[in-house]
Amino acid sequence: MTQSQKTESGLLQVLLVEDNPGDVRLTQEAFKDAKVQLAMHVATDGVDAMQFLRREGKYLDMPRPDLILLDLNLPRKDGRDVLAEIKSDSSLMTIPVVILTTSASDVDIESSYMLHANCYISKPVDMEGFLKVVRSIDTFWLSVVKLPPRGAL
Amino acid sequence: MNERPIRILLVEDNAGDARLTREALKQIKVPVAVHVAVNGIQALDFLYRRGEYKESPRPDLVLLDLNLPKKDGREVLEDIKGHPSLRSIPVVVLSTSTSPTDINRSYELHANSYISKPMDLEGFLEVVQGIEKYWLTVVKYPQELNA
Numbered sequence: 631m632t633q634s635q636k637t638e639s640g641l642l643q644v645l646l647v648e649d650n651p652g653d654v655r656l657t658q659e660a661f662k663d664a665k666v667q668l669a670m671h672v673a674t675d676g677v678d679a680m681q682f683l684r685r686e687g688k689y690l691d692m693p694r695p696d697l698i699l700l701d702l703n704l705p706r707k708d709g710r711d712v713l714a715e716i717k718s719d720s721s722l723m724t725i726p727v728v729i730l731t732t733s734a735s736d737v738d739i740e741s742s743y744m745l746h747a748n749c750y751i752s753k754p755v756d757m758e759g760f761l762k763v764v765r766s767i768d769t770f771w772l773s774v775v776k777l778p779p780r781g782a783l
Numbered sequence: 784m785n786e787r788p789i790r791i792l793l794v795e796d797n798a799g800d801a802r803l804t805r806e807a808l809k810q811i812k813v814p815v816a817v818h819v820a821v822n823g824i825q826a827l828d829f830l831y832r833r834g835e836y837k838e839s840p841r842p843d844l845v846l847l848d849l850n851l852p853k854k855d856g857r858e859v860l861e862d863i864k865g866h867p868s869l870r871s872i873p874v875v876v877l878s879t880s881t882s883p884t885d886i887n888r889s890y891e892l893h894a895n896s897y898i899s900k901p902m903d904l905e906g907f908l909e910v911v912q913g914i915e916k917y918w919l920t921v922v923k924y925p926q927e928l929n930a
Contacts, residue, residue, distance in 0.1 A: 717893075724890035740925040743871035746864070746893045749922045763921055770917035774910060776897045778890045779883035 642668040642772060645695035647679040647712065648730075649704050656757070657699070657730075660764035666772040671695065676707025680715060683722055695725060696777045699767070700747075702731040702738060710745065717746040724778040728767060788814035789919055792842035794826040794859065795819065795877075796851050800900070800907075804846070804877075807911035813919045818842065823854025827862060830869055842872060843924045846914070847894075849878040849885060857892065864893040871925040875914060 644661070648654050654672055661670055671692065673679035679700070682689045698716070702709035709731070716722045726748040731738070734752040742750045751767065754760050771777070791808065795801045801819050808815050818839070820826035826847070829836045845863065849856035860876070863869045873895040878885065881899045889897045898914065901907050 723893075724887055726890070726896065734923065736926045739923050740871055743873065743925050744867075746870075748895045749873060749918075750924075751921055752923050766917055766921045770913060770921075771896075774898060774913035774917070776881065776886050776899050778887050778897075 640667070642666055642697070642777075643693045643695045644668050644670045645673060645679065645682060645698045646670055647673045647676070647698065647700045647704065647709065649674050649701065653701075653753070653760075656760055657764055660761045661768060663765070664768045664772060666768070668772065669693075675705040676709060676712045678706075679704075679712050680707065683716065694780070696780075697771050698725055698727045699730045700727050702729060702733055702742070710741065713742065713745045713747055726771065726775070726777065728771065730763075730767075788816040789844065789924075790840050790842045791815055791817045792826065792829060792845045793817055793819045794821075794823070794845065794847045794851065794856065796821050796848065800848075803904070803907060804911055807908050808915055811912070811915050811919065813915070815915075815919065816840075822852040823856060823859045825853075826851075826859050827854065830863065830872075844918055845872055845874045846877050847874050849876060849880055849889070857888065860889065860892045860894055873918065873922070873924070875918065877910075877914075 646654065646657055658670055661668060671682065673682050681687050682692055685692055700709050700712060713727060716727060729742045729747045729750045730753055732753050739750050751763060754763055793801060793804055805817050808817055818829065820829050828834055829839050832839055847856050847860060860874055863872060863874055876889045876894045876897045877900055879900045886897050898910060901910055
């Protein structure tokens with residue numbers, strides 16, 4: 631852990647789990663203006679996301695993310711299953727997971743919190759609204775919140 | 784967003800901090816109703832609608848200090864997140880502690896976020912405004928039991 635912290639040189643590691651390439655690009659763009667230096671990793675489906683988190687296959691050398699942005703509707707493995715797996719795995723459960731989805735359904739909101747999502751955000755469909763939301767995530771999670779300490783586990 | 788105010792349960796034993804938080808929360812555009820519990824037992828009585836809190840509403844958001852009299856904030860957090868009818872309420876830990884153990888333990892107990900309270904007034908107001916801007920205008924809350 632100490633070694634990876636050094637090589638990461640203080641960069642905040644963010645894992646974005648999103649299958650829509652347009653949304654991926656927009657999110658990356660919005661985070662570029664962030665006040666905090668960060669490295670963004672992208673997983674495009676649920677299986678990929680879990681492999682990244684468990685450092686399997688091509689993800690062997692990947693860092694543990696400090697924050698996860700998770701879409702709900704994903705190919706191969708649904709975002710709800712990914713969330714449930716993260717929050718029931720003692721080595722992953724402390725990583726904050728922000729649900730970022732187009733769904734504004736009360737059922738999705740309630741069930742995400744029941745599965746211990748750290749917060750639920752519905753993606754505005756217009757570009758300006760979307761950028762605003764991504765920036766607010768950046769401000770809150772990367773400069774207001776204390777994230778779980780690295781190497782604490 | 785609903786027209787009714789967002790209900791916040793602030794669990795804080797320090798009267799000065801409670802007042803400051805209320806003041807800071809008043810300054811935003813979103814209408815809020817802040818209820819204060821001064822110790823852990825009172826917080827749980829409020830949440831479970833016991834005794835004098837029989838008529839109390841379900842909060843949309845809980846701001847929870849860790850070091851509380853009577854029942855510790857960690858125990859309150861564990862209780863909320865272990866109870867099916869309360870679990871989905873977002874709990875933001877707001878504590879003076881910056882100890883990695885406290886931070887890690889809070890996330891393990893499923894705190895929705897952990898914020899350390901700055902000691903200076905300006906920093907404190909900034910943090911409270913950061914919470915409200917994010918939690919009150921960006922985040923979606925469970926609506927199920929709002930009636």
